[in-house]
Amino acid sequence: MNHYRQRETNLYQPGQKRPFWLSRSKIDLFLECPRCFYLDRRLGLGRPGMPSFSLNSAVDQLLKNEFDLLRQEGKPHQLMEKYRIEAIPLNHPDLPLWRDDVHRWEGAHVHHQPTNFEISGIVDDIWTDRKNNFYIVDYKSTSTTAEISLEDEYKQGYKKQIEVYQWIFRKMGFSVANTAYFVYANASKNRPRFDGRLEFEVQIITYEGNDAWVEPTLWEIKKCLDSPKVPAADPDCEYCRYRQLISRKLK
Numbered sequence: 001m002n003h004y005r006q007r008e009t010n011l012y013q014p015g016q017k018r019p020f021w022l023s024r025s026k027i028d029l030f031l032e033c034p035r036c037f038y039l040d041r042r043l044g045l046g047r048p049g050m051p052s053f054s055l056n057s058a059v060d061q062l063l064k065n066e067f068d069l070l071r072q073e074g075k076p077h078q079l080m081e082k083y084r085i086e087a088i089p090l091n092h093p094d095l096p097l098w099r100d101d102v103h104r105w106e107g108a109h110v111h112h113q114p115t116n117f118e119i120s121g122i123v124d125d126i127w128t129d130r131k132n133n134f135y136i137v138d139y140k141s142t143s144t145t146a147e148i149s150l151e152d153e154y155k156q157g158y159k160k161q162i163e164v165y166q167w168i169f170r171k172m173g174f175s176v177a178n179t180a181y182f183v184y185a186n187a188s189k190n191r192p193r194f195d196g197r198l199e200f201e202v203q204i205i206t207y208e209g210n211d212a213w214v215e216p217t218l219w220e221i222k223k224c225l226d227s228p229k230v231p232a233a234d235p236d237c238e239y240c241r242y243r244q245l246i247s248r249k250l251k
Contacts, residue, residue, distance in 0.1 A: 016116075019117065022041075022119055026040070026041065027119075028160060031160065032157075033237040035231040035237070036234075036240065037224065038231050055141070056141050060139045063139045063185065071089035079202060082204075099123055107122035109121075110171040112215075117218060117222070119218070121164055123137070124183075131175070133175050135176075136162055136165045140184045140185070145190075150182070162209050163210060163214065181204050183202065184202065184205060185201075
């Protein structure tokens with residue numbers, strides 16, 4: 001059982017000389033709620049942890065295994081051919097690092113000198129075309145009878161996730177296409193019997209990313225972290241509302 005503790009590592013100190021590591025997920029946290037972000041990165045008071053979704057992780061790993069076989073052969077996946085994607089899985093010596101397959105917990109990262117942030121992100125996959133353009137790929141799994149799209153409110157974070165990855169790899173010096181792909185594995189619920197197995201329908205959703213928001217957001221994060229004041233509670237944040245409710249009850 002994991003016991004909640006105040007974190008003491010990788011806390012931001014205004015004026016610090018060493019680069020401050022800022023992951024893609026923490027950028028997403030700032031966009032969601034600056035107050036929660038500040039409490040986490042400045043004071044070490046993060047949100048309570050959530051259980052991991054081991055089934056999603058299993059699907060991710062199986063997709064990686066499948067694409068890795070073709071990566072070694074330099075061949076496209078049949079899904080890529082079905083969706084007329086003229087690319088193949090990237091075969092690059094640093095891909096295991098970018099995917100964090102070696103458990104360094106860093107992924108792909110680049111130093112943003114103006115803010116002294118080291119921006120990091122862990123990608124699922126990258127595809128490449130004949131011109132060596134990179135296409136960022138993210139694996140997703142779900143189980144729904146509804147049509148899968150990226151227009152749901154909670155999926156807007158998926159788009160931001162892809163765009164941060166695009167920004168990182170551009171800053172690393174690679175040619176990155178605006179086009180990105182979500183490989184979606186949808187578990188069927190319509191079989192008459194379980195029989196100890198799940199059947200997935202896999203599809204690819206194309207997304208045109210725009211990373212223009214990333215750099216201005218880094219400056220907003222820098223301003224937030226440098227401030228001695230904790231940001232105001234976000235009325236739409238359930239964690240902020242919970243803290244406020246507890247505070248009122250204790251008083």
